[in-house]
Amino acid sequence: MLLQKVERNMAIFGYARVSTRGQGLASQLTDLKAAGCGNIYKEKASGAGDVLVVTRLDRLARSTRDLLNIVDAGRQGRRELQVSQGHLG
Numbered sequence: 001m002l003l004q005k006v007e008r009n010m011a012i013f014g015y016a017r018v019s020t021r022g023q024g025l026a027s028q029l030t031d032l033k034a035a036g037c038g039n040i041y042k043e044k045a046s047g048a049g050d051v052l053v054v055t056r057l058d059r060l061a062r063s064t065r066d067l068l069n070i071v072d073a074g075r076q077g078r079r080e081l082q083v084s085q086g087h088l089g
Helices: 002-009 026-034 064-076
Strands: 013-018 039-044 051-054 080-083 086-088
Touching (some): 026 039
Parallel strands (some): 013 039, 051 080
16 A cells, blocks of 8 residues: 555656657657656757756766766767856867
8 A cells, every 4th residue: 555655646757759840749748648747848859969967977977987978979969968067068
């Protein structure tokens, strides 16, 4: 019985994304709401690269190697990393 209580009090997040502005999110939003998602993050791609913002680098990676791998993977996918104390391109 306790497990059921905990599950009901948990926040359920959903993520809906389309790759072009001409596409719609409606069917994804319907499915996510039916799955119980109370908070849904919606994204429509703009054609530009994405930006990941972190407060500090130690919140993103546990080691220098992890950080370098994340930055390298991001650059290959036209993604940019921003740190609140500065900017890494």
